[in-house]
Each structure stands twice: as C-alpha cells, then as structure tokens.
Amino acid sequence: MRGARSKKIVLWSIIWFNIITLSLPTVIVIGASFTAGEIIQFPPEGFSLRWYQKLWQLDDFQPALMRTFYVSIICTLISIPVGTLAAIATVRYRFRFRKSIQVYLLLPFTIPLVVSGISMMIFFGEIRILGSLWPVGMALCIINLPFMIWSVSASVNALDPELENAAYNCGAPPVQAFLTVTLPAVMPGVITGSMLMFILAFNEFLVSLFLTDSRTVTLPVQIYNSIRSIITPDLAAVSVIYIVIALIAVWLLDRLVGLEIFLRSK
Amino acid sequence: MSRMVEVKDVSKSFDGTLAVNAVNLVLNRGEFLTIVGPSGCGKTTLLRMIAGFEVPSAGEIRINNDRVESIPPYRRSIGMVFQKLALFPHMTAAQNVAYPLKMRRFEPAQIPSLVDKYLQLVQLGDYAGRYPHELSGGQQQRVAIARALSFSPDLLLLDEPLSALDKKLREEMQLEFRRIQQELGVTTINVTHDQREALVMSDRIAVMNEGVVQQDGTPVDMYRNPENRFVANFIGMTSLFEGTVCATGDGVVSVKSGNVLLQARSNDKVLPVNTRVDCAIRAEQIRIVEDASVYDNSVFGTIEHRIFEGDRIVYTVHVEDLGGARLHLFDHDPVSHKEYPANERVRLGWNARDLFAFQAPQSN
Ligand SMILES: Nc1ncnc2c1ncn2[C@@H]1O[C@H](COP(=O)(O)OP(=O)(O)OP(=O)(O)O)[C@@H](O)[C@H]1O
Ligand SMILES: [Mg+2]
Numbered sequence: 001m002r003g004a005r006s007k008k009i010v011l012w013s014i015i016w017f018n019i020i021t022l023s024l025p026t027v028i029v030i031g032a033s034f035t036a037g038e039i040i041q042f043p044p045e046g047f048s049l050r051w052y053q054k055l056w057q058l059d060d061f062q063p064a065l066m067r068t069f070y071v072s073i074i075c076t077l078i079s080i081p082v083g084t085l086a087a088i089a090t091v092r093y094r095f096r097f098r099k100s101i102q103v104y105l106l107l108p109f110t111i112p113l114v115v116s117g118i119s120m121m122i123f124f125g126e127i128r129i130l131g132s133l134w135p136v137g138m139a140l141c142i143i144n145l146p147f148m149i150w151s152v153s154a155s156v157n158a159l160d161p162e163l164e165n166a167a168y169n170c171g172a173p174p175v176q177a178f179l180t181v182t183l184p185a186v187m188p189g190v191i192t193g194s195m196l197m198f199i200l201a202f203n204e205f206l207v208s209l210f211l212t213d214s215r216t217v218t219l220p221v222q223i224y225n226s227i228r229s230i231i232t233p234d235l236a237a238v239s240v241i242y243i244v245i246a247l248i249a250v251w252l253l254d255r256l257v258g259l260e261i262f263l264r265s266k
Numbered sequence: 267m268s269r270m271v272e273v274k275d276v277s278k279s280f281d282g283t284l285a286v287n288a289v290n291l292v293l294n295r296g297e298f299l300t301i302v303g304p305s306g307c308g309k310t311t312l313l314r315m316i317a318g319f320e321v322p323s324a325g326e327i328r329i330n331n332d333r334v335e336s337i338p339p340y341r342r343s344i345g346m347v348f349q350k351l352a353l354f355p356h357m358t359a360a361q362n363v364a365y366p367l368k369m370r371r372f373e374p375a376q377i378p379s380l381v382d383k384y385l386q387l388v389q390l391g392d393y394a395g396r397y398p399h400e401l402s403g404g405q406q407q408r409v410a411i412a413r414a415l416s417f418s419p420d421l422l423l424l425d426e427p428l429s430a431l432d433k434k435l436r437e438e439m440q441l442e443f444r445r446i447q448q449e450l451g452v453t454t455i456n457v458t459h460d461q462r463e464a465l466v467m468s469d470r471i472a473v474m475n476e477g478v479v480q481q482d483g484t485p486v487d488m489y490r491n492p493e494n495r496f497v498a499n500f501i502g503m504t505s506l507f508e509g510t511v512c513a514t515g516d517g518v519v520s521v522k523s524g525n526v527l528l529q530a531r532s533n534d535k536v537l538p539v540n541t542r543v544d545c546a547i548r549a550e551q552i553r554i555v556e557d558a559s560v561y562d563n564s565v566f567g568t569i570e571h572r573i574f575e576g577d578r579i580v581y582t583v584h585v586e587d588l589g590g591a592r593l594h595l596f597d598h599d600p601v602s603h604k605e606y607p608a609n610e611r612v613r614l615g616w617n618a619r620d621l622f623a624f625q626a627p628q629s630n
Contacts, residue, residue, distance in 0.1 A: 165319050166352035168339040170366035170413070177340075180365075184356045 026243060033236035040233050051233040058234070060222055065241075067133060068202055068219040074137025075144070075201035076194050082141075083148030083197075084190050088182065090149075091156040109146040116143050117210035124211065136211045136218070140201040147200065148193035155189025188257040195249045202245060269331065270295045270421060270453040271316065276325035277477075278311050285311040287477035288325070293455065293470075298447055299482075300456045300464040302500065303474035309457040310349055312474075313423045316455070317346050329421065340369075342421075345414030345452075349425040351406055353398040359385065359409045360394040366417045384412040387446060403430035411443075415450065422447075424456040428463065440466050461501045465489065473497045491533060495624045498546035503580075505549070507591035508626065511541045518618055521545060524589035529562040529618035535625065542626040549580070551620035552595035554612045561615030567593065569610050581606065583614060 028042045036046030055061050089095075090102045108116065120139045124130040163185060167177035183190075205220040212221055223238055271293040278286040286308040293299050301309050314320045316327060318339030327334050334342060345366070353362050363381045372380070385391050388408035398406055407430050414422060428436045428443070444467050447454050458464055464471045465485045472482035473496070481493045492498035499506060509523030509530075519532045521543055530545055537543060558564035567585035570592065579597045584590065593614065597605075606612055 160350065160352055162348055162350055162352040163354065165317075165339070166346075166348060166354070167365075167369075168319075169317060169344065169346045171340050171369035171417070172365075173338075173340050176369065181354055185354070187356070 029236050029239045030243070032233060033240045035233050035236075038232070040231060040236055051237045055234045055237045060217070061238075064217055064219045064222040067216060070133060071137040071140060071208075071218055072198050072201035074134055075141040076198045078138060078141040079145055079148045079197045080190060080194055083145055083193055084152050084183075084186065086145075087149045087152035087189070088156050088186065091153050092159075092161070105149055106146045108143045113143065113206040117207040120207065121210040130211065131213060131216065133216050136208060136216065137201070139207055139211055140204050141197070143207055144197055144200045144204070147196045151193030151196060152186055152189040155186040159185050191256050192253060195253050199246060199249050203242070268295050269293070270297070270329065271455070272328040272331075273312070273316070274326050274328070276312070276315060276322045276327060278308070278315060278320060279323050284477050286315070286322075289474075289477070289479050291472060291479065291482065293453060295453055296451045298444070298454045298456065298467060298469045299472060300458060300468035300470070301472045301474055302458055302461055302464045304500075305459070307474045308477040309474060310425055313346070313425055313455065313457060316421075317344050317423055318342050343417075343419050344421045344423060345417065345419035346423040347407070347410045347414045347425060347427040349457075351398075351410045353406055353409055353413070355398055358395050358397055359390060359401065359405075359412075362398070362409055363412045363416050366413060370417050372417070380416055384416045385409075387415070388412045404432070404435055407431065408439075415446070415452070418450070419452065422452045422454040424454065426458055427456070429459070436460075436463070437466075443467060465501070471501075473500055475500075492546070492622065493533070493624075495544040495546060495626075498622055498624070503549040503594055503596075504546050505552075505591065505593040507545050507588050507593075509543050509545050509623070511537050511539050511543055511623070514539065519543075519623055521621075521623055524585075524587045524591070526563075526565055526587045528621060530621040530623040531619050532623055537623060537625060543623040544626050546622040546624065547593065547616060547620060549594045549596045550598075552593060552614050552616045554581070554595070554597070554606065555615040556613070558613055558615045562618040563621060564613060564615040566611060566613050569606050569608050569612060571608055572606070579605065583612065585614070 031044050032040045032042050033044075033051060034047050034049070035041060035044035036048040036050065037044070086101075086105055090098060090105065116139075120142075121130065124135050124139075129135045159182070163181050164177050167181040168174070172180060203220060205224060208218050209221050209224070212218055217225070219238070223235065226235065269292060271291070273289055273291040276286060276289045277284060289308075289312060291299070301312065303309055311320060315322050316329075318334065318337065321335060329342065329344075354365065357365065360381050363384055364377050367377045367380055381394070382391070385394055388411050390405060390408050390412065393401060393405060393409075396405075398409065401409065407427055411424075411427055414424075428439050431439060440463055447467075456463075456467065465488075468485055470482060471485055471488045473480045473488065475496050481488065481497045483491075488497065489501055492501065495506065498504050507523055509521035509528065511519050512522045512527070513520040514532070514537060517531060517534065519530055519537050521528045521530050523545060528545070530543075553561070555561065555564065565585050565587050567583040567587075570582045570584045572582075573580045577598070581595050581597065583593045583595065585593055595614070
C-alpha cells in the first residue's frame with residue numbers, strides 16, 4: 001500500500017516537473033507579450049494588447065505572415081500527393097531499386113540545412129526562379145518530405161495487404177480499389193504528415209533565409225531581421241502567434257484523426 | 267447438373283516449393299464442397315487461385331466452363347470470406363456489406379434493403395452502424411460473410427469463416443450456414459481444419475495434404491471408406507498400427523501385427539501376401555469386452571489413461587501384442603456399467619469390417 005503510494009508521488013512529481021519545464025518558456029513568452037511596458041520582461045509590467053496592435057500595424061508583418069501561409073500551403077499541397085504515393089509505392093510494391101529509392105527519398109534529411117539552402121539558392125538562381133515565392137514552398141517541401149513519407153509509411157505498414165484483394169473481390173477495379181480502400185485506410189498518416197509539413201514549413205528559417213529577399217521575406221526570416229535590430233515585446237507577440245498556430249494544428253489533428261492514433265503513430 | 271467450377275491439374279509453386287500439386291476438383295452448381303487438411307497444406311493457395319489473386323503455375327481453372335486465368339478478380343462473380351477477414355476498417359458493417367453492391371453497380375435504391383437483408387441473415391441487424399474494431403471477432407466474421415453474399419455471387423469461397431467463433435456459436439452457425447447456402451443455392455467452397463464442420467456442412471469433402479488432394483467424396487463415403495491412411499487418420503478419431511498381410515480372402519485380409527493375427531477389410535484393393543500395410547481403426551468401433559467370441563479380433567492391453575469429456579470417456583489402451591500400439595476408444599455410456607481405472611488390464615474387441623488395411627507407402 002505505502003509502496004504504491006510513494007510510487008505515485010514520485011511519478012506525479014516527475015510529470016509535473018516535466019510539464020513545468022516544458023511549458024515554462026511558453027508561459028513566459030505569452031506573459032511577456034501582454035506587457036504594457038517597453039521591454040520584454042517577466043512577470044509583465046501591467047496588461048495590454050499594445051504590442052499585438054503594434055505588430056498588426058507594422059508594415060512588414062502582415063505581408064510576411066501572408067507569405068508564410070502561402071509558402072506553407074504550397075509545401076503541404078505538393079507533399080500530399082508526392083509523399084503519399086512515394087510511401088505507398090516504396091512500402092507496398094516490390095520493384096527494382098526499391099531500397100535505393102527509399103534511401104534517396106530520405107536523403108534530404110541527412111544533408112545539413114545550410115548545404116540544402118545554398119545549393120537550392122544556386123540552382124534556383126541558375127534557372128531564374130529565385131525571387132518568386134512558390135519555389136520557396138517547393139524547397140521547403142523537398143527538405144521536409146521525409147517526415148511526410150515516414151508518417152504515411154507507418155499507416156501503410158499497418159495496412160492489411162489483403163484489403164486490396166478484398167476490394168477486387170467486391171468488384172472494384174484497381175483505381176477504384178485504391179481510391180475507396182487503400183487511400184482512406186492510410187488517411188490518418190496523410191493528415192498527420194500534412195500537419196507536420198505545414199508546421200515545419202511555417203517555422204523553417206535557414207533555407208528560407210537563403211531563398212528569400214526583401215520582397216519575399218517570410219515570417220521566420222523577418223523575426224530574425226528584427227532581432228538583429230532591437231528586441232521589443234512585439235517579438236513575444238509573434239511567438240504567441242506561432243504557439244497559437246501550432247495549437248490549432250494539434251486541435252485539427254485531434255478532430256480529424258484522433259490524437260490517440262497520432263500518438264500511436266498509426 | 268451443370269459444372270460450376272473445374273480445377274484441372276492445377277499446381278502452384280512459390281520459389282520452387284510446391285504449395286499446390288496437380289489438384290483436380292469438379293464442383294456442380296449449388297454444391298457445397300469443403301476442403302479439409304492440416305495447416306500449410308495449400309488450402310488458402312487453392313482458393314486464392316480460384317478467386318484470381320494468384321496465377322496457377324500449371325493447369326487450368328474453369329468457372330462456368332470459361333478459362334479464367336486472364337480474367338481479373340474484379341470481373342469474377344465470386345464472393346470470398348478471407349482467412350484474416352479483410353474488412354474495410356474505415357467503413358461500418360453496413361458500408362462493408364454495401365461496398366460490393368456499389369462496385370457492381372446495383373440499383374442505388376435497392377442497396378439499403380439488400381444490406382439490411384444480409385445483415386439480418388447473419389443476425390447483425392443491430393450492429394449496422396458499428397465499425398469493425400467495435401465488433402467482436404465472431405461478429406466481424408459474420409460481417410465478412412454478409413459482404414461476400416450480398417451481391418449473390420455465382421461462387422462463394424470461405425477460408426475458415428467460422429474459426430473465431432466459440433464451439434456453441436460455431437455449431438449453430440454451421441447449421442445456419444448450411445440453411446443459408448441451400449436457401450440461396452450458391453455454389454460454395456469452404457476451407458476448414460475442423461473435420462466435424464466438414465462432415466456436418468458439406469455435400470462433398472476433399473481432404474488435402476502437402477498440396478495433394480488425397481480423396482474427395484461425400485461425407486459418408488469419406489468417413490466409411492477412406493482410401494488411405496492419411497484420410498482415415500484425419501477424419502474421425504483413429505488409431506494406427508503397422509502389419510503384414512499373411513493371407514487374402516474375399517474383401518478380407520489376414521494381417522499379422524506384432525504377435526497377433528487380425529482380420530481386416532482391404533477396401534476392394536488387391537493386397538498380396540507379405541504386403542506391408544497400415545491398419546486403422548476408429549475409436550467408436552472398439553469395445554472393452556468380457557467375452558471376445560462375438561468379435562473377429564481381440565487383444566489384451568493396459569489402460570494408459572482415461573479422459574473425461576463429459577458426453578463420453580476416451581480410453582487410451584497400450585497393447586503390447588500389437589508392437590506397443592496405442593488404441594483409442596470411446597465409452598459413451600459410462601454410467602450404466604463399469605468404469606475402468608488406469609493400469610487395469612482389459613480385453614478389446616472389434617470386427618473385421620471396421621479395421622482398415624492400407625498398403626503402406628513404399629519407403630525408398
Ligand atoms: N505468398 C507466398 N509465398 C511463399 N510461400 C507461400 C505463399 N503463400 C503460401 N505459401 C506456402 O504455401 C504453402 C501452403 O500455404 P497455404 O496458405 O495455402 O496453407 P493453408 O492450407 O491455407 O494453411 P492454414 O490452414 O494454416 O491456413 C505453405 O507452405 C506456405 O508457406
Ligand atoms: Mg489458410
């Protein structure tokens with residue numbers, strides 16, 4: 001009895017320690033963003049929304065935010081068909097060079113982001129698309145695609161290969177069987193992967209830094225630029241916006257596939 | 267009667283190992299055939315070839331007299347219950363049953379009533395809205411059965427459809443299934459490990475071993491006239507021992523086994539003197555006797571153990587004289603007479619017509 005009790009106390013202590021250390025930065029930033037004062041500090045000095053207001057009125061902020069959305073959406077939209085098909089093909093079908101293709105698709109992950117950034121900058125410059133926004137989305141898709149493939153692969157691995165046979169047996173030709181049985185069955189993986197891709201693209205800094213200029217600057221780069229000048233509480237406000245977007249993504253994930261499935265990574 | 271399925275010299279090998287070896291089967295319209303055999307003998311592989319998921323390495327398969335090798339599975343009118351069920355996890359029971367109707371372009375207005383009818387048929391009317399993971403193993407199996415039946419296929423393939431059910435429900439479903447099958451008149455091939463299921467449900471049984479069909483025939487025929495040692499041993503509770511033919515008569519042979527002489531039936535096979543034979547005797551044909559004179563054969567043995575099975579007692583008797591063979595026998599009515607304890611010495615008796623003698627496979 002007493003053993004169980006003390007075990008419970010220890011466990012809860014560890015849990016609370018983790019919760020506090022993990023959420024402390026977030027709490028501090030959220031607090032700091034509502035300050036009425038001139039500098040970032042915690043606890044905040046009074047309460048106001050002035051820094052959010054300032055942020056909104058800032059010339060660069062709104063366009064940068066919109067560009068970031070645009071880039072992230074492009075990245076996600078490309079990754080859905082590419083990542084899904086690649087994952088299904090490499091997990092399910094045995095063909096020549098299957099292993100090599102699997103390794104190749106995961107390659108971007110092993111290359112330092114600086115290297116990817118520089119090489120894409122050179123390449124995009126070479127084919128004269130540097131300076132537009134959509135190549136940035138594509139680049140972010142390329143470097144993060146392994147996450148999409150992993151996520152879908154987990155679903156494909158959990159898929160009973162007999163399901164497609166069952167669909168054929170029910171009279172579904174291959175394309176129909178794919179659309180009505182295979183695809184819905186791997187949907188949790190696709191949704192999880194898409195959320196991941198969106199968040200990663202939304203946060204991606206290093207590669208974006210190489211591929212954007214003053215006309216196409218995205219939010220992470222914009223933040224970096226303002227840190228170089230002066231640190232004011234509007235940065236904390238930007239961080240809060242990031243936190244809110246991440247929370248929305250997790251909430252959507254929970255609504256769409258259920259958090260349990262995501263945590264079990266099925 | 268018209269031929270529905272014809273399997274002719276069909277073989278299938280995977281990387282050089284023969285899973286199915288020159289199988290021949292003919293199935294008439296409306297017939298119920300059960301394939302029984304031990305695990306890994308090629309039953310599923312045979313079904314998958316008929317369904318079109320595997321291509322035979324040799325031989326031909328005809329359905330309705332047409333060669334089917336070039337017809338893809340989705341153009342064959344075959345309903346199948348898969349060994350692992352393969353229900354669509356993202357569809358409810360009703361949607362699973364409706365799926366083949368949609369894919370086969372049934373009148374949309376007709377679909378709900380058909381779905382309802384078949385869910386009722388498998389007694390799952392109240393579970394239409396449940397997803398597979400919300401159903402028990404037995405309920406899932408019944409959804410799979412409804413899905414396979416809903417579009418009135420020409421041919422129904424069942425890969426151990428009742429294996430996840432408990433004994434009582436399984437026996438109920440066996441009779442129920444037989445009723446449904448006869449009502450719908452659908453030609454059916456069923457696969458099972460369960461010899462009782464095969465005997466109860468089928469018009470015909472085929473016993474398979476190591477990719478080869480050992481024998482096929484009606485349940486009565488398979489039980490009463492097994493053609494070889496494997497079939498005799500696989501169906502029924504059977505004891506086996508070896509012997510040598512020492513005299514032949516009309517349908518009866520004398521077999522010397524250990525140091526006793528026994529009368530056995532040769533099943534119309536010619537068994538010359540000195541042939542090595544495998545003898546087989548069913549547990550229900552052996553009696554523990556006081557007076558051996560009414561039986562053609564009798565031996566003494568020691569009871570090794572007795573197992574109480576409720577409706578019967580199963581004795582295992584060690585018979586030194588038969589080369590140390592162990593004979594199993596049933597006592598269905600232990601209350602009305604003596605029960606024998608372990609280690610008791612008893613006399614066993616049985617008749618010549620119940621002792622099978624099969625030519626032993628040549629060992630070379
Ligand atoms: N895709 C495959 N690749 C290689 N070998 C296979 C394949 N499918 C089946 N086999 C082999 O073929 C043989 C027959 O298998 P099958 O699944 O037909 O047996 P079964 O009679 O259905 O057994 P069970 O009663 O256990 O289901 C087995 O030895 C199996 O290992
Ligand atoms: Mg099988």
